[in-house]
Structure formats: C-alpha cells, structure tokens
Amino acid sequence: MLESLTIRHVALIDEATICFHPGMQVMTGETGAGKSIVVDSVNLILGGRADRDLIRTGCEKASVEAVFSVQNNRQALDYLKQEGIDCDDTLTVYREISISGKNTCRVNGVMIPVSALKDLAAMLLDLHGQSDQLFLSDPSAQLAFLDQTGDEKHRKLLIQIREEYAKFIDNHRAYARLVRQNENREARMRSLERDLEELKKAHVETGEADQLLAKRKQLAEDEKTARSLNEISNVLTGEEDGSSCLGKIKDTASVLRALSLHDDQIREISERCDNLYYELEDIAYQISMLTERNGYEPGALEKTDNRLDLIHRLERKHGVDADEIPGMLESMEKEYSFLEDLEKQISDMSAEHKRLLSCYRNTAKELTASRRNLASLFEKRMMKELNDLGMENTRFVIQFMENETGKPVMPTENGDDRIEYMISPNPGEPVKPLAKIASGGELSRIMLAVKTLESAHSGVDSMVFDEIDTGISGRMAQVVADKMILISKEKQVICVTHLPQIAAAADYQYLVRKAVDDGRTHTSVAELDTEGRIGEVGRMISGAAGMTEESKTYASGMIQAALKQKTER
Structure with missing residues (x-):
C-alpha cells in the first residue's frame, strides 16, 4: 500500500x-x-x-x-x-x-x-490513465491480461510454454547456423586444406618472430664487423703485389737500415720504422684472430630475412599477429574436423528440432484450450460488469484469430494464440474491435470493468x-x-x-x-x-x-x- x-x-x-x-x-x-x-x-x-x-x-x-x-x-x-x-x-x-x-x-x-x-x-502500484485505454487496442496486452486471470494450472502452462519455446528457439537458431554452414561446406574445406598445408609447412612457433628479429639484428652487426675487419686486414696484408701497408713499411725499413750505416739520426728513424712494422704485424695478427672469432656465416642474414618475410606474409594473409598463428592453426584444424562431421550433426540436430517443436506444439494446444475456457468465463464476467455499468445491451467477445496463411506459425514465447477484444454495443450488430467503435465514455467503462476484474487477480x-x-x-x-x-x-x-x-x-x-x-x-x-x-x-x-x-x-x-x-x- x-x-x-x-x-x-x-x-x-x-x-x-x-x-x-x-x-x-x-x-x-x-x-x-x-x-x-x-x-x-x-x-x-x-x-x-x-x-x-x-x-x-x-x-x-x-x-x-x-x-x-x-x-x-x-x-x-x-x-x-x-x-x-x-x-x-x-x-x-x-x-x-x-x-x-x-x-x-x-x-x-x-x-x-x-x-x-x-x-x-x-x-x-497500478496506474490507470486515459492513455492506458490504448491497452484495449493492443492484442498482446489483451492476451497477457487474459492469462493473468488463469489459475495455478494455467500459470504452469505459461511457464512451460516459455521454457519449451526457449529450448526450441535455441535449437532452431543452432540448426539454422549448421544448415547455412553446410551450404558452402565443400568450398570452405578446400580453402582450409590449402591454408592448413601452408601453415603446417611453415611451422611458425609462438615467439619465433621476436627471436628472429633479435637474431637478425645480431647478424647484421656481425656482418658489419666482419666486413670492416676484412677491409682492415686487406689494407695491412691483403695486397699480393707488395703494395700492402706492411709490405711498404717493410721496404721503407730496409732502405732506412742501409742508410743508417753512415748516419746516426737515420739509424734512430730506421729502428722506429722496424718497431712500427712489428707493431702493425701484431695488429694484423690480432685482427685475423678477431675475424675467426666473429663467427659470421655468409647467407645467415638472408636466410633469417626469408623466414621473417614468410611469417609477415602469413600475418597479412590471415590478419593476425605472428604469435596468433599457432592458435589459428589449431582453430582451423578444429573447424576442419567440425566440417567433416557436419552432416551427422545436422541429422542429429534435425531430429532434436522436430522433437522440441512437437513438445512445444503439444503444450501450445493445451494452452489454447485453457485460454478458450478462460475467455468463455472472462466474457461472462465482463458482460456482468458492463451490465452493471449501464451497457446491458453490449456483447463482449474474445475472438481467437485464425491462421489464414495455412502454414504453421512460428512458435513464440506466448504460444500460438492471437486474440482481440470485440464488442457490439447495439443489438443486432456484429462484434467489432472495441477500440474502433467504442466511444470515450464506453471505453472508460470497459476499462473500469477490466480493472474491476483485474483487482481480483493482481498482486x-x-x-x-x-x-x-x-x-x-x-x-x-x-x-x-x-x-x-x-x-x-x-x-x-x-x-x-x-x-x-x-x-x-x-x-x-x-x-x-x-x-x-x-x-x-x-x-x-x-x-x-x-x-x-x-x-x-x-x-x-x-x-x-x-x-x-x-x-x-x-x-x-x-x-x-x-x-x-x-x-x-
């Protein structure tokens, strides 16, 4: 309250x-x-x-x-x-x-x-205003109100129909998805076969791209170092015609040595030149050792670049990051296995679809029968209320709409019924939808009659x-x-x-x-x-x-x- x-x-x-x-x-x-x-x-x-x-x-x-x-x-x-x-x-x-x-x-x-x-x-709280009379022209609201007047057995049927509808519609949607998938099953399987062959051959591992990038960076540094050391080694010792740095210093030292016999100052320069030769010779030896220790393998960088190019191409083709490729391969394998078994799944789903639809239809028939009984009782009660409200000549009928298409109707959570409240205010006239023919005063009294009946059922x-x-x-x-x-x-x-x-x-x-x-x-x-x-x-x-x-x-x-x-x- x-x-x-x-x-x-x-x-x-x-x-x-x-x-x-x-x-x-x-x-x-x-x-x-x-x-x-x-x-x-x-x-x-x-x-x-x-x-x-x-x-x-x-x-x-x-x-x-x-x-x-x-x-x-x-x-x-x-x-x-x-x-x-x-x-x-x-x-x-x-x-x-x-x-x-x-x-x-x-x-x-x-x-x-x-x-x-x-x-x-x-x-x-229930608020009824003049606009609520629109309820009287809304078949879904009218059906809900009729259901509200039902007893415990009727309410159980409403719960049951919603549960069976939920099971059916879940199955129906899953079944429809399977049927759509089966339409392009063979083409999809051929596409998967090509992709799976390519991905298995590539054998990309998680983290491999990052490792290759780090390796490429090191290989590039190693190549640069090896090239520089080789160039230095060639300058010092690489010329076969004696024009190498060490060869020229050696020749210079020999000339200075001959001249030093007659000049002490030249002798000092000669000795310095000999020392320089031996120092450069040692440097050349050290560089040779460094070159051997560098471990650079010709073609390793190209091989790494080719592997990275392959991975990047797979990334672009499938729209994923490199680390997602192994997971994608696993998903493709599952999808392929799913498609191989699709026809059996459709067969099993079809049988379940028919079973669930049959359960729904049986409950819907029970619900329709219960609603028709409720409608008959509700009509009598409404006629009494309307009679009390000065509409004693009014006929009130709940009309169950027939399916004119001849095709089975799609299940709904409220069953298969569509109803409409109909009245005939004047004797001898056919019943028509009340919202179309009732006056404002009549609608007010009809709504009050509805609310009077509702008060007995509403919580x-x-x-x-x-x-x-x-x-x-x-x-x-x-x-x-x-x-x-x-x-x-x-x-x-x-x-x-x-x-x-x-x-x-x-x-x-x-x-x-x-x-x-x-x-x-x-x-x-x-x-x-x-x-x-x-x-x-x-x-x-x-x-x-x-x-x-x-x-x-x-x-x-x-x-x-x-x-x-x-x-x-």
Missing part, C-alpha cells in the same frame, strides 16, 4: 507531502489546479519517462519519494531479496531528475537502474485512476462510484475525478489548489476534513453557478449516503 508521497520542485509544486490511507481516496480540484502533477509524480515512481519539463522553473532538480507498506506483498519482498536490497515492512522509493539530464533511482537507499525500478513498481496493493470517469455523467457516475467502492474493499484506490458522485463515495478526499504568492504560481495538496469535503463536493455539484447552501446540503447527503452504503455491505 502507498503510505505517502513527497513531491519536491515538480511543475507548480514546491514541496508537498501527501499521506494516504487504506480504502478509497479521491483527488479533486478545479481544472488546471495541478491534479495531473500528482499523477505525473506517481508515474516517475513507476519508472516513467523523466521529462525535464517537469522540473519547476528556476530549480536545478526535482524529486519524488514514495513510502510503501509491503509486509503482505510477497512478490515485491521476493524481488527485493533477489536484488540484495534489505527491506522489513516499509519500502522507500526515490526518484530524482535534473536539468543536466542526470536520473537517480533509489530503493531503501540503494541505487538501481530505471529498468529495475519499473519491474519493482509494477508489483507495488498489486494500490490502484491509481486518473480521470477514468471521462465521458461519464448522470446515473452512470453513481454506478462507476459503486464499482470504485467495490475495488477499494480489496485494494487501496486513489482516484483523480471531476465527478461529485465519485468524490462523495471516497473514504478520504484531497483538494488540489492553485494559488499565486509574491507573483509566483504554486500548487498545494491538502487532505480535507468532513466540513472541507462537504464544501468541495458542493462546489463540484454547483459548478460555474457557484456554491450554494442547497448544494452543500446535497453534498452532505451524498457523503452520508455513501458511508451508509459502505457500512451496510
């Missing part, structure tokens, strides 16, 4: 807290006073669209907080437990919207997404009606009021109305009023005492003529009569 609603900075409301009660309560007020603001606020709590236009002008954000009593709402308590949200008997739902577009939802202080808020709110504790009295007046207004009283025996009912008959039938009444203070318009909501109720119902009776003592006396009589009626029931 909804215990309270706190609204802050929504449209014309600065701040208002409304405390609700069990039974039937109404909200009244002049047109434009702001009753729709309260409904919009409830819609926010239900996870409705967060329109920034709802934020009061000059404010950065708006919020709505609702407190629910849930001690008897097993469905909501189980959902909260499943979501890991602690809850005793009281549940607080908070929704905040801001100019920046930020949207915050909290349940008992725990932040949740709007989608989860919608799921939870649907277990707490929701609170029902909010936004101007369900549209198009209704006179005697029918009292009939609608009686229906609302009946619903309020089992559910908490909150109703926005313009009709004095419905207002007088309430257990509690709230006045929504608009006023201007300091040049600023604001809306307030106040719970009325007995005198306040008599005055407000009197105003509703008088309308534009203005309040009179006669209207107040009549209003008091209406309220007392409704109280007596409820006491006697």
